[in-house]
Amino acid sequence: MSAMDALLERSRSPGTFVERRRFSLARDKAVEKMKEFSLRDPRQYVLEIIQGAVFAKATYIAVDTHRDRLVVGWVGGRPYRQEELENLFDYLFASQSQSEYRHVVQLAIALNALLQRKPKVLRVESGNGSSAGTVRLDLDHAGKGSVGMPESGLAGTYIMAEFESGWFHRFKGRTVTPEQELVETRCRYTPVPILLNGSAPFGYRATRSFMATKKTVQFDDGSRRGFLGLSRTKDQMVRLVVGGVIITETQVPELASLPLYGVICDDSLRKTADQSDIVRDEAFRRMLHAVQPRVTEMVRAQGKKRYQPPALPELVQAPTETPDGGPTVEG
Numbered sequence: 001m002s003a004m005d006a007l008l009e010r011s012r013s014p015g016t017f018v019e020r021r022r023f024s025l026a027r028d029k030a031v032e033k034m035k036e037f038s039l040r041d042p043r044q045y046v047l048e049i050i051q052g053a054v055f056a057k058a059t060y061i062a063v064d065t066h067r068d069r070l071v072v073g074w075v076g077g078r079p080y081r082q083e084e085l086e087n088l089f090d091y092l093f094a095s096q097s098q099s100e101y102r103h104v105v106q107l108a109i110a111l112n113a114l115l116q117r118k119p120k121v122l123r124v125e126s127g128n129g130s131s132a133g134t135v136r137l138d139l140d141h142a143g144k145g146s147v148g149m150p151e152s153g154l155a156g157t158y159i160m161a162e163f164e165s166g167w168f169h170r171f172k173g174r175t176v177t178p179e180q181e182l183v184e185t186r187c188r189y190t191p192v193p194i195l196l197n198g199s200a201p202f203g204y205r206a207t208r209s210f211m212a213t214k215k216t217v218q219f220d221d222g223s224r225r226g227f228l229g230l231s232r233t234k235d236q237m238v239r240l241v242v243g244g245v246i247i248t249e250t251q252v253p254e255l256a257s258l259p260l261y262g263v264i265c266d267d268s269l270r271k272t273a274d275q276s277d278i279v280r281d282e283a284f285r286r287m288l289h290a291v292q293p294r295v296t297e298m299v300r301a302q303g304k305k306r307y308q309p310p311a312l313p314e315l316v317q318a319p320t321e322t323p324d325g326g327p328t329v330e331g
Helices: 003-012 028-037 042-055 082-086 088-093 099-116 165-171 178-186 282-301
Strands: 017-024 060-065 069-075 121-128 134-139 144-150 155-162 194-196 217-220 224-230 238-242 245-250 260-266
Touching: 003 060, 003 069, 003 121, 003 155, 042 060, 042 069, 042 099, 042 178, 042 245, 060 178, 082 088, 082 134, 082 144, 088 099, 099 121, 099 155, 178 194, 178 245, 217 282, 224 282, 260 282
Parallel strands: 060 194, 238 260
Antiparallel strands: 017 144, 060 069, 069 155, 121 134, 121 155, 134 144, 217 224, 224 260, 238 245
């Protein structure tokens, strides 16, 4: 049995706790503030979980989605710690620039959305393979449940949600769930292989490359990758990708005075509170300064020798991360 098979089997038969305590996520202390983190599309929680897997440095992701049950699991990367799960919603307000906690932030966003759907069962289990290094969190629809050490270790992480059949009555007769459609349409640039209900829609191997034509410019500096070309139709856009998920499709006029299409994957970009757009802040400006010279080179190579790019706003500060022992509240 592969590590991923074992992970999915564990989600179906989790066993019992060796040590546990009753637990409640403190959602009521900041309910009004947490409403800001409500997803524009409530089913988007599956994308937030996948971004968490990418930020955790997963090597393989599996999504098993049915009308009344969903499991997202992954192997490789950093497991969640018990103290992170116990204080999960504090991470909703953590700075997105802190890469050490980005996977925890994504889990907080996803579980906040899932609890609003009032699941029958919600479980998070994560570990490094040893019993002492594995933690499990079981919640009900109100965010109350148990947290502690399961009877055996787990090498990997999974999030499992079971819903009452009434939540899915609107999808009766459909063979493809909305969550599956979201993964198929929004995760094509995920740099980690995804198994979706047993198949691999984007291939079985990790890749950072793109299928692009010769008249585009491709770039990959390790932290930022993508391709861009000159648009021929008005409906072509630039896809902005964070954590392997398409966040928005838009024009980026700061990059060129000509319309562009393509993809920019940049995990330093910050998302809006509803996770549906990119904040036009210093991280966004750093991306513009890094990518615009490549676009200018491409445009001039296509015969526009005298082309001049738009002026860019100046950078005001260098990227920083706080090296302390906990998350920094977003300003």
